[in-house]
Amino acid sequence: MIINTRHFGELNIRSESVISFPSGIPGFPELKRFVLIDIPNREIGFLQAIDDPGIAFAVIDPIFVCPDYQITLSEEDIYCLEKAAEDELQYLSIITIPSKVQEMTANLMAPIVINPKKMLARQVIQTNSKYQIRHRIFPDSPENDRSEKKETALRKIG
C-alpha cells in the first residue's frame, strides 16, 4: 500500500506493518491506523498516521530516557490490546519538540503500548503515575549548551 506523508514523502508499506489504534489517541480520535518508521542507528522513530499525511509523532523507547521505566497495565488495557500471556509488548513515548530541539521531552506518563503480535495499540493513561508528561530527554549540561548552538545553526541552514 502506498501512502502519502508530509514529512517522509511517499511510503510503500506492507499491510502487516499497519498498527491499529481502535480508539485513536486523545486529540486524534479519528486516526486509527499508524505505521512506525524506524531510523537506522537512532533511538528514535516516527509514528505516522496512515489516514492523515500531515500527522506524525517522534517517538522513543522510554527505557532510553529512564532505564528502570516500568508501568502497570490495567485489566482494560490488556483486554483492549488482546494481550495473551506470552505476548511481549512494545512501549513508545511520544516526544514533544520545542523550538530549542535540545530541550525535547518524552511523555512517560502516557506511553503508546503496542502488542506486535496483534498489531494493536493504545495510548495508556495512568491514573496515578510517578512519571512526567514532559520528561527532559537531554538534561541540562554545559556540553548540551554547546550542541544547542550547533543545533540552531543547523536549522538555519536546513
Add this chain to the structure above:
Amino acid sequence: LIYFLIQGGAIVLVLTRKRNESIIIGDDVRVTVVDIRGDQVKIGIEAPRSVSIHREEIYRQILLENKEAALEENVALETITEAFKKEEA
C-alpha cells in the same frame, strides 16, 4: 428533579442523586454516588472494559500534549535525529 443546563455551549442534563443511588448511561454504564463528604463526591463506575474512564484534567493534559507533539509542517527531521547521534558519541 431533572433540568438542563447550558455549559460551554453544550446542553448538560442535571439530575439529583442521593448516596447509593445510580444513573444508567446507555445500556451498560452505571454511575453510582458512593459517598458524599463536604465538597467531595466518591463515584463508582461500572462499564464494559472497552470503555475508557479518566479524570478529566489528566485526559485533557494528555490530549493537549499530543496536539503539541504532532510534528509541525516545517520541522527539519534531521535536527531531531541529529540530536540523538550526538548523544551516542
